[in-house]
Amino acid sequence: MDMDSALVVGNWKMHGTLPDGLRRAEDVARFLAGGDFSAVETVLCPPATLLHTLRDRLGGARIGLGGQDCHFRSEGAHTGDLSAAMLKDAGCAYVIVGHSERRADHGEDGALVRKKAEAALRAGLTPIICVGESGEQRDRGQAKAAVEAQLAASLPQAGRERVAVAYEPVWSIGTGIVPRAEDISGMHGHIISLIPEKVRVLYGGSVKPDNARGILGLAGVHGVLVGGASLDAPAFCEIIRAAAEAS
Numbered sequence: 348m349d350m351d352s353a354l355v356v357g358n359w360k361m362h363g364t365l366p367d368g369l370r371r372a373e374d375v376a377r378f379l380a381g382g383d384f385s386a387v388e389t390v391l392c393p394p395a396t397l398l399h400t401l402r403d404r405l406g407g408a409r410i411g412l413g414g415q416d417c418h419f420r421s422e423g424a425h426t427g428d429l430s431a432a433m434l435k436d437a438g439c440a441y442v443i444v445g446h447s448e449r450r451a452d453h454g455e456d457g458a459l460v461r462k463k464a465e466a467a468l469r470a471g472l473t474p475i476i477c478v479g480e481s482g483e484q485r486d487r488g489q490a491k492a493a494v495e496a497q498l499a500a501s502l503p504q505a506g507r508e509r510v511a512v513a514y515e516p517v518w519s520i521g522t523g524i525v526p527r528a529e530d531i532s533g534m535h536g537h538i539i540s541l542i543p544e545k546v547r548v549l550y551g552g553s554v555k556p557d558n559a560r561g562i563l564g565l566a567g568v569h570g571v572l573v574g575g576a577s578l579d580a581p582a583f584c585e586i587i588r589a590a591a592e593a594s
């Protein structure tokens with residue numbers, strides 16, 4: 348992981364079958380081939396069903412792949428789950444863990460997220476560990492305390508220099524509402540101050556082409572985790588361009 352390049356991650360969530368996923372990824376690859384984006388590291392996290400094909404078809408492109416989740420064990424009787432080693436085998440260098448949708452939909456807590464992050468590190472993947480306060484916590488003035496508690500529970504003890512953290516306020520995900528610039532940089536500064544190791548801290552939550560430049564220019568923001576806008580190749584490419592210009 349190159350600490351100096353901006354990391355732009357597209358989280359496709361549960362969207363896409365092969366024809367549209369491949370088209371979207373190839374559009375991004377063509378865009379990257381058409382300019383100098385060496386200051387940006389671009390990663391796509393498609394549904395796991397598309398990973399092998401994207402790996403094979405994007406071979407020469409400057410696009411990394413990531414999983415959206417992994418199990419904390421390396422193998423076993425866990426129907427429906429994927430291990431970090433399987434994601435690595437499918438071409439991934441990254442895996443998102445602790446996304447608020449997984450914490451909400453699957454009841455994942457910090458202890459489980461930590462075990463997943465540790466499994467990712469063991470497999471040689473960079474875990475992107477998501478944290479972020481709820482709207483209620485923010486309204487009560489507890490955003491920093493909530494993120495601090497999530498970090499304390501979710502960060503692995505060893506290998507922290509190999510993780511990335513994504514600050515994703517839950518109330519901003521998929522809503523079109525983003526925190527004020529000072530709140531983003533304040534939270535990123537807080538996260539950085541809590542982790543002695545040098546880690547990249549990404550911002551996620553309604554990142555769009557029209558706000559990406561501003562967000563990526565903020566102190567302490569080392570990249571973005573993009574959901575909805577990553578499903579639209581031109582919009583995602585604009586965000587990559589903003590990252591290149593900001594770095």
Ligand code: PGA
Nearest residue numbers: 520521552553573574575
């Ligand atoms: P969004 O999602 O960009 O659609 O708000 C971000 C995320 O969930 O990672």
